[in-house]
Amino acid sequence: MTDNVQGVNSVDIAVAILNYIASHHGCARASAIASGCGLSKSRLHKYLVSLSRTGMLRQDENGQYCLGETLIKLADAVPGNQDVITLVNPVLCDFRDRMNYSTGVAIPTSEGLVLRHYHRSFKNVDIDFLDNTPVPLDASAAGLIFMSYGVYPSPSVEERVQIERVRQQGYAVRYKPTHGIPGAQSIACPIRDSHGTLVAIGVTMGFFENDDEIYRVAQELKSALSQIRL
Structure with a gap:
């Protein structure tokens, strides 16, 4: 086998590893990656070392391999992505300033989803997220929006009920704390282009006092994001 062919095969394997991790919400254990990609653990290890060294992957505190900063920066460079963020961020910052x-x-x-930017409120007690944090599809308001407006194959009966409710009200709410997510509740709304394609999701989060407050904040977020024209 020539060096050129070996190089192409190595790229194919590296991309397969990245795709596998992306398909598992951005993080996976080495044993699962090896099984899913049909690689021996020793061969996989060489790729994980190389991808981690270049910033394409990172290892979290639980030993899982997650999509890294370099990969996220490359995604940011895709034409159109940054334009959406540039339009949405000022609206969300204004909402944060008004609603705290x-x-x-x-x-x-x-x-899957990535929380590209996070704008912390001015409250003394609040939660923090790092930019570019992976967002779980099955345990977040943003995930419910993605299921309802994005490409989500074969939803279960329960998920179809949730999807219909979200589409009717135009927003999603995560009411209960979920493992791995701080205890604050969250509200998310879709941001779609002129063709109706989901391009981003606006999220607000905090310690809401009651259902009336959740409804009020959700309506304010919907109204704010409806002003964006893509």
Whole structure:
């Protein structure tokens, strides 16, 4: 086998590893990656070392391999992505300033969601997220929006009920704390282009006093994001 062919094969394997991790919400254990990609653990290790060294992957505190900063920066360079963020961020910052609730913008990828930017409220007690944090599809308001407006194959019966409710009200709410997510509740609304395609998700989060406050904040967020023209 020539060096050129070996090089092409190596790229194919590296991309397969990245795609596998992306399809599992941005993080996976080495044993699962090896099984899913049909690689021996020793061969996989060489790729994980190389991808981690270049910033394409990072290892979290639980030993899982997650999509890294370099990969996220490359995604940011895709034409159109930054334009959406540039338009949405000022709207979310203004909402944060008016309502004093933290906000963020999540970007759908081919396999999941990433919280691209987070704008913390001015309250003494609040939660913090790092930019480019992976967002779980099955345990977040943004994930419900993605399921309802994005490309989400074969939803279950329960998920179809949730999707219909979200589409009717135009927003999603995460009421209960979920493992791995701080205890604050969150509200998310879709941001769609002129063709109706989901391009981003606006999120606000905080410690809401009651259902009336959740409804009020959700309507304010819908109204703010409806002013964006893409």
